Structures are given as C-alpha cells and as structure tokens.
Amino acid sequence: MNKLSNRIEAIQESATLAMAAKAREFKTRGIDVIGLSLGEPDFKTPLHICEAAKKAIDEGKYFAYPPVAGYPDLREALANKYQKENNVPYKAENFVVSNGAKQSIANTMLALLNPGDEVIVFSPYWVSYDALVRLTEATPVIVKGGIENDFKVTPGQLEAAITPKTKAIIFSSPCNPTGSVFSRKELHDIAAVVLKYPGLLVIADEIYEHINFTGEQVSIASFPGMLDRTITVNGFAKGFAMTGWRVGYIAAPKWIADGCNKVQGQITSANCSIAQRAALAAITGDLGPTHKMVEEYRSRRELVYNLLKEIPGIKTNYPEGAFYFFPDVSSYFGKSDGNFTIKDGDDFCMYMLEKGHVALVPGGAFGDDNCIRLSYAASEKDLKEALKRMKTALAELH
Numbered sequence: 121m122n123k124l125s126n127r128i129e130a131i132q133e134s135a136t137l138a139m140a141a142k143a144r145e146f147k148t149r150g151i152d153v154i155g156l157s158l159g160e161p162d163f164k165t166p167l168h169i170c171e172a173a174k175k176a177i178d179e180g181k182y183f184a185y186p187p188v189a190g191y192p193d194l195r196e197a198l199a200n201k202y203q204k205e206n207n208v209p210y211k212a213e214n215f216v217v218s219n220g221a222k223q224s225i226a227n228t229m230l231a232l233l234n235p236g237d238e239v240i241v242f243s244p245y246w247v248s249y250d251a252l253v254r255l256t257e258a259t260p261v262i263v264k265g266g267i268e269n270d271f272k273v274t275p276g277q278l279e280a281a282i283t284p285k286t287k288a289i290i291f292s293s294p295c296n297p298t299g300s301v302f303s304r305k306e307l308h309d310i311a312a313v314v315l316k317y318p319g320l321l322v323i324a325d326e327i328y329e330h331i332n333f334t335g336e337q338v339s340i341a342s343f344p345g346m347l348d349r350t351i352t353v354n355g356f357a358k359g360f361a362m363t364g365w366r367v368g369y370i371a372a373p374k375w376i377a378d379g380c381n382k383v384q385g386q387i388t389s390a391n392c393s394i395a396q397r398a399a400l401a402a403i404t405g406d407l408g409p410t411h412k413m414v415e416e417y418r419s420r421r422e423l424v425y426n427l428l429k430e431i432p433g434i435k436t437n438y439p440e441g442a443f444y445f446f447p448d449v450s451s452y453f454g455k456s457d458g459n460f461t462i463k464d465g466d467d468f469c470m471y472m473l474e475k476g477h478v479a480l481v482p483g484g485a486f487g488d489d490n491c492i493r494l495s496y497a498a499s500e501k502d503l504k505e506a507l508k509r510m511k512t513a514l515a516e517l518h
C-alpha cells in the first residue's frame with residue numbers, strides 16, 4: 121500500500137521551512153522578497169570557532185566515528201559551563217551531544233514517551249514541539265499563555281492541565297516565537313507545581329540563553345529538587361551563529377541521557393566530529409563575538425518595536441529575548457484590499473508576501489492564529505524596509 125505511516129501523516133511540514141521555500145520561489149521569479157521567516161542568525165560563525173574546525177581537519181585525528189554521546193572533553197566543558205554559568209551541578213555523563221537541539225528534543229521524546237502519554241506544551245510554542253510529541257504517538261496538551269500575560273503560562277494554568285497521563289512539560293525561555301523570558305520567580309513557581317507531582321519531567325529549552333536582554337538567565341534545573349526532573353536542551357545554533365554546523369545537546373539525569381544515547385546510537389551514531397571540535401572552541405572560547413551579536417539584536421528589537429507601534433491595529437508584547445516578535449494582527453481579519461480578503465494568519469502572511477514582498481510565518485504553526493512571527497535576525501536596512509512595506513500594504517486594507 122502506497123501510504124505513509126500514521127505517525128508521519130499526523131504531523132505537518134515545518135511551517136517556517138515551508139514559508140522560507142515559498143519566499144525562495146518568489147525570489148527565483150525575480151521578486152525582491154525580504155525574508156523574516158527563518159530563525160537564523162544573519163551573522164557569520166565567529167572566526168576562532170571556524171579556525172578550530174580547520175585545525176581539527178588538519179590534525180587528522182577526528183575522522184573516525186566519535187563516541188555516541190559526544191567527545192568526553194566537549195561534554196566535560198559543557199558540564200563546567202553549566203556549573204559555573206547556570207548554577208546546575210551537571211557532570212559530563214549527563215550530556216548527550218546531537219545534530220542540533222532539534223535532534224536532542226527528538227531523542228528525548230523517543231526515549232521517554234509511550235503512545236497515550238501526555239506532554240504539556242506551553243503555547244505559543246516552537247513549531248517542532250507539537251510535531252515531535254505526535255511522532256512518538258503521545259498527545260500534546262496545549263496550554264496557552266495570552267498576550268496580556270506576555271504569552272506566559274501561569275502555574276495555575278499548568279496545574280489545571282496535569283492529569284495522571286502527564287509525563288512531561290516543554291517550553292523555551294527565552295521563547296521562540298514570543299521572545300518572552302520567564303523570570304526567576306516565575307520559573308520557581310512552575311518548579312513548585314512540578315515538584316508536587318512525582319515523576320513529572322520538564323523539558324527546558326534554553327537554546328536562546330545568550331540572547332536574553334533581561335540580564336538574568338535562569339535554568340529551572342538549578343532549583344532544589346529539579347535536577348532529577350529536568351531535561352535541559354541547548355545548542356550552538358543561535359548564540360554562536362552556527363545553525364548549519366548542527367550541534368545541540370541535552371543535559372539530563374543519567375537514566376534519561378542513557379536512553380537518548382540508545383536512540384542516537386541507532387539513528388545517527390553520533391554528531392559530526394569536526395562540528396564538535398568547533399563547538400568545543402565555542403564553549404571554551406571568547407564570548408566577545410556572541411555579546412556583540414546580542415547587542416546588535418537588542419538594538420534591532422528597539423527598532424522593530426518602534427516601527428511596529430506605528431502600524432495601526434498591530435498589538436505586540438515587548439520581547440525580552442531571542443530574536444522574534446509575535447504580534448497579534450487579528451484586527452486585520454475580515455479586511456480586504458478589494459481583491460483579497462484576509463480571514464486568518466495564513467492569509468495575512470500570504471497577503472504580505474504577495475503585496476509587500478515580506479516573508480513572515482503564520483502564528484497558527486506556533487499555536488496562536490491571531491498572531492504572526494517576525495524574525496529580526498536580519499539587517500537594520502532590511503528590517504526598516506520590511507516594516508515600511510508592511511505598513512504600506514496594510515494601509516490598503518479596509
């Protein structure tokens with residue numbers, strides 16, 4: 121029978137990648153599209169990291185399969201980092217290095233979930249959480265934080281969603297797509313709910329930890345009792361502009377790390393050897409280039425925030441991290457330029473692509489169809505032009 125598995129039928133193509141493909145298609149037709157759809161730093165990987173990769177090739181020592189969990193010196197360095205910077209007493213044995221944080225999350229889900237288990241997904245959520253839970257035939261339980269609360273789920277909302285089937289909760293902070301950052305107090309209160317339920321786990325995605333404008337990045341694993349309950353997810357793609365190198369990792373209680381190793385050993389054997397040597401240079405080297413990028417993101421956030429405020433009918437929070445805005449554009453639903461009527465977020469993004477030549481992602485893919493996601497990992501010049509085009513195109517809607 122020519123039919124894909126139920127597991128694959130149950131998940132959608134990645135909306136962000138789909139939008140990027142559409143934008144590329146417009147570009148090949150000679151249309152000057154400004155792409156604000158991908159969560160991809162527009163910076164180059166810092167030089168010292170690239171040099172470390174070149175050196176590893178020249179040394180000729182890294183051509184064999186690496187250990188499944190990653191090179192011991194890299195995992196040791198990650199443990200040091202978490203002890204010093206995040207106040208979490210992880211050891212090297214707690215780390216599994218994978219082909220990007222995306223695979224780290226997939227490994228975790230495959231290692232932990234059975235069909236019928238429930239995973240509470242804080243919404244708005246990163247597109248792949250929902251899909252990866254479904255891939256294991258577990259059930260995502262979406263709990264939505266509203267824009268009025270900076271899109272943050274409250275401890276009360278979390279507790280109301282817990283059932284005997286709940287195995288884990290998952291969220292990112294700083295958050296993709298909203299840019300929201302949980303404060304120490306907020307994370308403490310979430311941890312307090314989790315600790316009331318024996319065995320309940322937290323998958324805490326910290327991949328945007330460096331791009332945090334609040335001045336404090338808090339790991340939920342650092343609270344008393346949470347070390348045994350947390351799978352911390354992190355990676356190099358965002359803070360070090362290393363999306364293409366594909367290095368991410370989890371840190372977790374040893375029994376979970378062992379499970380992830382088992383999955384990884386069967387699926388990919390290990391993460392690319394040379395990319396791991398580059399990652400080691402990133403984690404042990406100068407954070408200056410990262411800090412420079414972060415300052416650039418901070419000034420772009422101000423720019424985009426001020427320009428968005430000038431567009432009537434757009435409601436936005438003030439993102440404290442990552443490099444996204446997730447504005448509510450629902451006041452435009454039902455409006456038309458005479459040819460095209462915008463019914464929902466998909467239509468809004470399609471209108472913006474066709475009319476304004478700006479690529480955005482519909483919020484439905486992240487759990488909120490009233491919103492759209494705008495990535496400001498783009499040059500100031502492109503951002504100014506894109507926001508101008510948005511304003512002009514929206515002014516034609518009545």
Ligand SMILES: Cc1ncc(COP(=O)(O)O)c(C=O)c1O
Nearest residue numbers: 220221222246292296355357368
């Ligand atoms: C919240 C979040 N987690 C994980 C990832 C995946 O990161 P990687 O490129 O390391 O697979 C992304 C990438 O967009 C992300 O936004």
